[in-house]
Amino acid sequence: MEPAQAMKTGLTHKGISARHIVATVISALIFGATIYLSRFVPIKLGTIQVLYPAAIFAPLFGIWFGVWGSAGLVIGNVLSMIVVGMNPAVYPLALLAQFVMGFVPGIAYRKAGFETGKDRVRFVAAVVVGMVIATILVALNLVWIQKLPANVVWGTVWPWMQVSNTLTAAVFSPLLFAWMSDYMNKSGLFFRRFLG
Template identity: 75%
Template sequence: MTQVSNPMQKGLVQKGVSARHIVAIVISALIYGATIYISRYFPIKIGTIQAIYPAAVFAPLFGMWFGIWGSAGLVVGNILSMLVVGMNPAVYPLALLAQFMMGFVPGIMYRKINIESMKDRVYFIFVVLLGMLAGTVLVALNLVIFQKVPANVAWGTVWAWMQVSNSLTAAVFSPLLFAWMSDYMNKSGLFFKRFWG
């Protein structure tokens, strides 16, 4: 077995970590972007209002599993989904930052491999809601500042409904998916602890 003694060689070996970071970004971007794209065409609606936003379920999970790299993947995935349908991402800077925050806030606050107790579950839901709150505020600001939507519509209608379609959806389904998938993610070596260093 060859030992790496030269500091320069050590640096080259450590650069292998960046490949895992890219894997985290790609996985997050593909799944998140595909979920957004599909939900554009098959939205789960009550009348004309989207009742459930499936991508919101994945956003906190990728932040928890992959840290900052998963959160970056959310932004990349959203940009890709916009480009595919002919939208201009430059019009949505705060909305793209919102995607990042929906993953980053829970990712930095919940550092456990799984949900072990009711206390964990309550805290998990709290950090998911906090990330969704930060994200939905940024989306509403994007509507007002860049898309010129009247403030009363952005805050009174769109933002208020996002608390159901995004926040409530994530609070209900993200813990279930986390409990189901995290053991697999940990055993596969794809858990966030591998991506923070």
């Protein structure tokens, strides 16, 4: 099969197609750029980041692109770390958290839009569960790998992540999803199956 024909049919070696790669790259670039920019323009209350914009996009890429979008979240975060001189090896659980932010909503909600009010509730519930699990992983990373005091992490940092990540995503992700879902579906970018 000629390469052009393989791209057209979505077939490549080892079961990975061009659209899997495109989905991963789109997720990585948008998510990574959002993290990178939020490092320089943080929306803070005192020293606490109140709004973490990347949390808004994470569930969407998991829902639109399934496991490939979730993988893109990790790649995007790694790239944003490297660009600012951070060592990704210090953040294994935090990187897993990025994957979970997309994975949980992506596996729980496989529709291209909202058809009923129950769909919206299910969407928000999936986003919240994914964010809570992800923030637990980030908190564990802070305690175990970075050796921050557990009482500070669980008493201050983790509760605030429920505002900056969980609440932010629960409020804004459904709005962005409702706005973009029709476009994603019509463009053929939406993966109906979680594994693509």
